[in-house]
Amino acid sequence: MESNKPLFGIAATPTDKPAGAATDAAAEGADNLKCATGQDVAGVAVRPIEETAPVCQCLTQPIEHTATKDMGHEERLHIFVGFNNECPRYYPGSVIKYISYFGGWPGGQGQLISDTMWAAASAWNAQNIGVRFQWTTNPAEATFEVVYGGDKPGFAAMAFFPKPRGGNQVLVYSASFTPAGLARMQNSFQHELGHIMGLRHEFADTETAPAVLLGARNSLSIMGYAVARTIQSTDVQWTRVFYSLPNGTPIIDATHSFPIHDYTP
Numbered sequence: 001m002e003s004n005k006p007l008f009g010i011a012a013t014p015t016d017k018p019a020g021a022a023t024d025a026a027a028e029g030a031d032n033l034k035c036a037t038g039q040d041v042a043g044v045a046v047r048p049i050e051e052t053a054p055v056c057q058c059l060t061q062p063i064e065h066t067a068t069k070d071m072g073h074e075e076r077l078h079i080f081v082g083f084n085n086e087c088p089r090y091y092p093g094s095v096i097k098y099i100s101y102f103g104g105w106p107g108g109q110g111q112l113i114s115d116t117m118w119a120a121a122s123a124w125n126a127q128n129i130g131v132r133f134q135w136t137t138n139p140a141e142a143t144f145e146v147v148y149g150g151d152k153p154g155f156a157a158m159a160f161f162p163k164p165r166g167g168n169q170v171l172v173y174s175a176s177f178t179p180a181g182l183a184r185m186q187n188s189f190q191h192e193l194g195h196i197m198g199l200r201h202e203f204a205d206t207e208t209a210p211a212v213l214l215g216a217r218n219s220l221s222i223m224g225y226a227v228a229r230t231i232q233s234t235d236v237q238w239t240r241v242f243y244s245l246p247n248g249t250p251i252i253d254a255t256h257s258f259p260i261h262d263y264t265p
């Protein structure tokens, strides 16, 4: 942890762990999925080899976890937020810590997962959104853990929307370990971290759970499934706006009005 200090001087404040908080992880439109394989990952936490530099290239390819989704929607320039009739967010300025372990991954890829997640986190951190991600080796201070989710055909990963600590996981499925999945892993993780900041899919208006529109849309949004999906300037711009608004501010579009709800990571 000593090596973190030049980058991140703010320590997250641990909070109580509410029971049963891991029941609404549906970020990828998937069922509430338990991570059976990840239950044996207790052990040695792994830290990234590099402190800052991305180690995996983000290839400009479609993302596996939505292979069955219609990607032929019109040009869009918005971002979406909101879930469960609120706009969940980690309070501005907070540090969202996560932990991953060496064990429990196919092919002994624990170090790769650690490095790739940190590269994805660093990509967001570099944008000064208003919250930061930080790896930790201390489970007690982790807001979420990164674990293997086993087989989930058509999906690469699943995250969660902002909520109190307790059972929060990013599940990485077996599709992420195909050659294509490995090549796109950092990009996929950037997308999952977007969910953890409160961002909905770029096409959330087509999803079951209501979302509200904030700002401009962009079909190449990191929260979409487009070819060449990367963090867009519109993603940065409107996520910064989202994090600049006071807690409780209603975000209103043509059909919904959901207030911002700040959570402690």
Ligand SMILES: [Zn+2]
Pocket (backbone or CB within 6 Å): 027, 028, 191, 192, 195, 201
């Ligand atoms: Zn997603």
